[in-house]
Amino acid sequence: MTTPTLLVLGTDPLPRLGRLTGRVRVEHADASTLAARLPSADVLLVWDFTSHAVREAWPGDGPRPRWVHTASAGVDHLLCPELAASDTVVTNARGVFDQPIAEYVAALVLAFAKDLPRTLELQRERTWRHRETRRLAGTRACVVGSGPIGRAVAGTLGALGVTTALVGRAARDGVHGPEDLDRLLARADWVIAAAPLTGATRGMFDARRFAVMQPSAYFVNVGRGQLVVEEALAGAVRERGIAGAALDVFATEPLAPDSPLWHLPGVVVSPHMSGDTAGWRDELGAQFVELFERWAAGRPLVNVVDKQRGYVPGH
Amino acid sequence: MTTPTLLVLGTDPLPRLGRLTGRVRVEHADASTLAARLPSADVLLVWDFTSHAVREAWPGDGPRPRWVHTASAGVDHLLCPELAASDTVVTNARGVFDQPIAEYVAALVLAFAKDLPRTLELQRERTWRHRETRRLAGTRACVVGSGPIGRAVAGTLGALGVTTALVGRAARDGVHGPEDLDRLLARADWVIAAAPLTGATRGMFDARRFAVMQPSAYFVNVGRGQLVVEEALAGAVRERGIAGAALDVFATEPLAPDSPLWHLPGVVVSPHMSGDTAGWRDELGAQFVELFERWAAGRPLVNVVDKQRGYVPGH
Numbered sequence: 001m002t003t004p005t006l007l008v009l010g011t012d013p014l015p016r017l018g019r020l021t022g023r024v025r026v027e028h029a030d031a032s033t034l035a036a037r038l039p040s041a042d043v044l045l046v047w048d049f050t051s052h053a054v055r056e057a058w059p060g061d062g063p064r065p066r067w068v069h070t071a072s073a074g075v076d077h078l079l080c081p082e083l084a085a086s087d088t089v090v091t092n093a094r095g096v097f098d099q100p101i102a103e104y105v106a107a108l109v110l111a112f113a114k115d116l117p118r119t120l121e122l123q124r125e126r127t128w129r130h131r132e133t134r135r136l137a138g139t140r141a142c143v144v145g146s147g148p149i150g151r152a153v154a155g156t157l158g159a160l161g162v163t164t165a166l167v168g169r170a171a172r173d174g175v176h177g178p179e180d181l182d183r184l185l186a187r188a189d190w191v192i193a194a195a196p197l198t199g200a201t202r203g204m205f206d207a208r209r210f211a212v213m214q215p216s217a218y219f220v221n222v223g224r225g226q227l228v229v230e231e232a233l234a235g236a237v238r239e240r241g242i243a244g245a246a247l248d249v250f251a252t253e254p255l256a257p258d259s260p261l262w263h264l265p266g267v268v269v270s271p272h273m274s275g276d277t278a279g280w281r282d283e284l285g286a287q288f289v290e291l292f293e294r295w296a297a298g299r300p301l302v303n304v305v306d307k308q309r310g311y312v313p314g315h
Numbered sequence: 316m317t318t319p320t321l322l323v324l325g326t327d328p329l330p331r332l333g334r335l336t337g338r339v340r341v342e343h344a345d346a347s348t349l350a351a352r353l354p355s356a357d358v359l360l361v362w363d364f365t366s367h368a369v370r371e372a373w374p375g376d377g378p379r380p381r382w383v384h385t386a387s388a389g390v391d392h393l394l395c396p397e398l399a400a401s402d403t404v405v406t407n408a409r410g411v412f413d414q415p416i417a418e419y420v421a422a423l424v425l426a427f428a429k430d431l432p433r434t435l436e437l438q439r440e441r442t443w444r445h446r447e448t449r450r451l452a453g454t455r456a457c458v459v460g461s462g463p464i465g466r467a468v469a470g471t472l473g474a475l476g477v478t479t480a481l482v483g484r485a486a487r488d489g490v491h492g493p494e495d496l497d498r499l500l501a502r503a504d505w506v507i508a509a510a511p512l513t514g515a516t517r518g519m520f521d522a523r524r525f526a527v528m529q530p531s532a533y534f535v536n537v538g539r540g541q542l543v544v545e546e547a548l549a550g551a552v553r554e555r556g557i558a559g560a561a562l563d564v565f566a567t568e569p570l571a572p573d574s575p576l577w578h579l580p581g582v583v584v585s586p587h588m589s590g591d592t593a594g595w596r597d598e599l600g601a602q603f604v605e606l607f608e609r610w611a612a613g614r615p616l617v618n619v620v621d622k623q624r625g626y627v628p629g630h
Contacts, residue, residue, distance in 0.1 A: 104448075111426055114418070117435060128568075131586075257441045268431075273447075
């Protein structure tokens with residue numbers, strides 16, 4: 001086997017790739033050079049997971065990478081029909097973000113339960129105002145998305161005494177199917193969106209779904225912005241159909257400075273960082289190296305995406 | 316037995332006391348009338364736990380209540396030498412606040428780990444700025460105070476993957492003694508003050524103790540303000556001896572509008588509310604009614620304070 005070519009989409013430093021020195025020829029590309037370089041690459045590493053360049057640059061026919069790895073949990077930014085139809089294997093960063101995102105969800109849920117955003121507002125005004133807050137234990141969460149992130153969220157909320165229902169693409173052991181969703185939303189204190197973006201999930205949180213939720217409910221999105229009809233969410237919050245939301249992902253990122261979401265009462269906006277704890281890039285680099293070792297040795301890859309479904313099928 | 320007189324210090328409504336109708340004569344007092352009414356009372360219920368009136372009004376000799384109950388975990392606001400020396404039994408609200416306070420501590424610890432106060436600041440400026448945050452699992456906490464509140468805090472942090480050491484008045488099974496404190500503080504990511512205010516704990520968090528802590532450490536006080544030398548804490552935060560603090564209790568409450576603590580970077584100020592979740596007054600009322608039933612039946616009371624130590628001795 002000749003030395004394979006690894007094409008990296010993205011310019012940020014790649015930790016841990018030193019272990020592959022001499023065993024791979026590394027080239028870099030950005031959105032403008034990707035199309036020209038893809039045909040000569042054996043492997044594509046999508047290191048800049050904010051880029052949508054793969055979808056536009058993927059060659060319809062002819063030479064192309066045999067393997068594409070993305071340093072993200074979601075694959076919606078690269079799956080185009082041509083890639084889905086090809087025999088190229090796609091893998092993702094399944095596992096790296098699960099626990100950090102679960103902690104992030106717990107942080108936001110607890111912040112709402114304990115009225116922390118209001119505490120910080122009152123503090124700025126030097127105002128001492130006692131309030132009663134909510135007890136988290138005994139409340140109910142509905143987690144939409146039954147992959148490793150959704151399951152980690154359910155585990156962490158469960159450890160805090162929250163009764164948690166998981167909703168997936170189809171009912172199975174411990175997971176509700178879509179047919180239960182509205183019933184579960186109607187009684188949830190916390191609704192957590194942790195699903196992949198697919199044809200079935202795009203826009204699933206629309207005006208009707210927010211209307212089903214309780215006025216006291218909070219919505220937390222750590223999945224993808226396009227799971228949500230943002231105007232419907234803003235309307236539900238404004239008209240007190242729900243109590244508030246924590247949004248880490250948006251239909252367009254970065255969120256535009258003139259978006260009404262920035263200043264909606266009861267809404268916390270964060271810049272797509274829920275899974276990014278110190279050392280995360282090291283973990284992503286190490287994960288890719290481990291996958292590369294498998295690939296180079298001809299062993300089966302793990303974290304292989306079902307390109308029709310748009311995610312790694314679960315257990 | 317004639318109908319006993321229950322003297323209530325405080326004017327807020329008393330939930331759940333309807334169950335005692337006809338079996339007790341209820342009188343009310345405030346700071347100005349307490350001294351005159353104490354001698355004729357059989358039972359004193361300190362419902363306004365922010366008042367220090369009992370310390371001043373307690374009769375040295377002569378008739379006095381046989382039982383004093385306070386609707387709070389701490390008893391520092393009522394224990395005076397004359398009450399401590401008397402045969403009057405003192406009980407507290409042990410149990411009501413444990414889980415709510417543990418959740419509150421988890422909320423603040425997670426907020427710091429996930430940089431939530433900064434997220435809210437950036438949101439006000441409509442600024443999208445990605446940051447790496449901390450993973451909570453695998454960090455270390457030192458919880459000072461090994462009563463039910465400290466143990467609940469340790470349990471909740473432990474459920475989130477935090478390695479937690481409890482420090483109490485003396486070493487015992489699962490609890491470190493004061494001799495271990497400095498060593499534990501030196502390696503803690505989170506230092507939680509949940510101790511009663513006694514002669515041994517007053518001012519224990521002083522400049523030397525803050526100097527022992529790591530510059531990355533956060534301090535959380537849900538015990539009593541006077542556990543802390545506030546100037547020393549402010550100095551440690553200003554000079555980055557520690558990363559920040561969440562303070563729910565203060566030497567003087569309400570915190571004065573001109574206190575420098577309000578606007579210290581990295582410090583969250585809340586108005587003594589960590590344990591006060593919806594329904595807490597109902598729980599406190601129900602707990603008193605249950606104790607009263609025991610007392611009226613001549614059965615032993617529970618939650619009996621060791622008046623020399625200043626708290627309910629543990630298991």
